[in-house]
Amino acid sequence: MPHKTGKKLVLVGGGHAHMQTLAAIGNFVRRGHSVTVVAPSPYHYYSGMGPGMLGGTYQPEDIRFATQQQVEKLGGTFVLGRVTRIDPVAGEVELADGGRIPYDVVSCNAGSQVPTSLPITAAEGEGVPIFTVKPIERLWEARQQLLALAIEGPPKVAVIGGGPSAVEIAGNTWRLLREAGHQRPCIRIFAGRKLMGRASEEVRRRVNASLARRHIEVVEPGRVQEIHDGRVVIEGRNNNCKADFIFLAQGIRPAPIFADSGLPVGPDGGLLVNEYLHCPGKSQIFGGGDCIYFEPQPLDKVGVYAVRQNPVLRHNLLAALEGGELRTFAPGGDYLLIYNLGDDTGVLQKRWLIFGGRLAFRIKDYIDRRFMRRFQQHA
Numbered sequence: 001m002p003h004k005t006g007k008k009l010v011l012v013g014g015g016h017a018h019m020q021t022l023a024a025i026g027n028f029v030r031r032g033h034s035v036t037v038v039a040p041s042p043y044h045y046y047s048g049m050g051p052g053m054l055g056g057t058y059q060p061e062d063i064r065f066a067t068q069q070q071v072e073k074l075g076g077t078f079v080l081g082r083v084t085r086i087d088p089v090a091g092e093v094e095l096a097d098g099g100r101i102p103y104d105v106v107s108c109n110a111g112s113q114v115p116t117s118l119p120i121t122a123a124e125g126e127g128v129p130i131f132t133v134k135p136i137e138r139l140w141e142a143r144q145q146l147l148a149l150a151i152e153g154p155p156k157v158a159v160i161g162g163g164p165s166a167v168e169i170a171g172n173t174w175r176l177l178r179e180a181g182h183q184r185p186c187i188r189i190f191a192g193r194k195l196m197g198r199a200s201e202e203v204r205r206r207v208n209a210s211l212a213r214r215h216i217e218v219v220e221p222g223r224v225q226e227i228h229d230g231r232v233v234i235e236g237r238n239n240n241c242k243a244d245f246i247f248l249a250q251g252i253r254p255a256p257i258f259a260d261s262g263l264p265v266g267p268d269g270g271l272l273v274n275e276y277l278h279c280p281g282k283s284q285i286f287g288g289g290d291c292i293y294f295e296p297q298p299l300d301k302v303g304v305y306a307v308r309q310n311p312v313l314r315h316n317l318l319a320a321l322e323g324g325e326l327r328t329f330a331p332g333g334d335y336l337l338i339y340n341l342g343d344d345t346g347v348l349q350k351r352w353l354i355f356g357g358r359l360a361f362r363i364k365d366y367i368d369r370r371f372m373r374r375f376q377q378h379a
């Protein structure tokens with residue numbers, strides 16, 4: 001039944017934490033509310049399968065949700081654009097093109113980005129392609145460029161970063177270059193202090209063994225200081241390494257929208273939210289996924305938490321529109337991690353259970369494809 005006063009819900013980003021809210025747009029609309037989704041692309045790409053798209057295991061359509069199509073089909077409004085600020089006093093979100101959209105309730109799921117603090121300089125005409133691991137959709141462009149480079153000869157690829165995404169990008173670049181005819185691709189990971197430094201010894205051992213078997217070199221310890229004319233310069237070392245293609249995977253930061261708006265933020269710049277995924281003191285602002293800082297306990301920047309936040313966000317947004325009671329978000333216990341190493345193998349970890357090989361990748365592939373099917377069907 002329609003609610004007595006229809007209100008305006010604005011969703012900033014159609015990411016993983018908004019999946020259930022997007023699927024429920026029809027319900028919001030039937031109750032008399034308007035729903036507007038602002039996103040910089042008509043599609044949302046699933047990061048867990050991004051490295052697999054780079055390597056060629058997946059096509060772009062396998063790993064993306066047709067956000068615009070879904071929103072419009074269910075009766076919402078899709079605005080192609082990038083939110084740069086939220087004005088809680090006026091109750092408006094501001095877009096990069098200067099547009100403003102009024103809201104009664106706004107929910108932020110604008111994700112994260114690779115920080116651009118690393119100094120990168122190039123002499124004129126000396127530009128080497130440099131790709132950050134996010135936005136995920138650009139990994140498809142990276143694939144095309146690498147394939148073109150590989151026709152001329154074996155390119156030297158540098159991956160800057162020491163976490164799981166650096167490992168997955170390096171492993172899948174190896175796959176891509178092998179398929180392009182280079183039997184021994186030249187790939188180096190500049191891992192900072194230590195590769196997979198936050199993982200257990202056993203996971204690290206398995207990942208390193210896989211990389212070593214494929215001659216993917218790991219440079220550690222050594223902090224990358226700058227990239228100059230395609231040369232990766234490491235602090236305190238005289239020699240530097242020339243690369244033909246560079247990936248930046250040195251961690252992620254929440255989107256800068258919130259600090260720029262003067263909203264409460266956590267130490268990482270993410271929108272500060274309480275146990276209701278609600279920004280304290282700002283009664284109409286909610287958020288989920290990588291762009292928030294969860295006040296009760298810091299959460300890892302993994303899709304698992306964004307996915308777990310879905311039902312609470314969907315419920316609380318409707319409750320905020322209609323004056324209902326809010327539900328609390330409980331992050332839950334350990335989660336399953338599976339790394340895609342790019343050669344049809346993976347490493348799986350769930351608490352004490354760790355194993356590697358083809359089965360680990362098959363489990364990841366099954367879970368990821370099932371996740372995609374579940375939410376792609378709404379478009």
Ligand SMILES: Cc1cc2nc3c(=O)[nH]c(=O)nc-3n(C[C@H](O)[C@H](O)[C@H](O)COP(=O)(O)OP(=O)(O)OC[C@H]3O[C@@H](n4cnc5c(N)ncnc54)[C@H](O)[C@@H]3O)c2cc1C
Binds near residue numbers: 047110112133302304
């Ligand atoms: C290479 C890689 C592999 C990963 N693999 C895994 C994995 O296997 N499992 C796992 O759990 N986690 C994985 N992660 C972590 C995972 O990416 C994040 O935790 C997850 O994407 C967070 O979801 P999100 O919806 O918050 O953000 P995102 O997935 O980044 O989505 C944010 C959305 O907001 C949109 N947006 C961005 N800026 C704006 C703006 N200004 N205005 C409006 N819209 C905007 C974007 O277009 C995007 O659609 C991986 C990360 C990377 C980089």
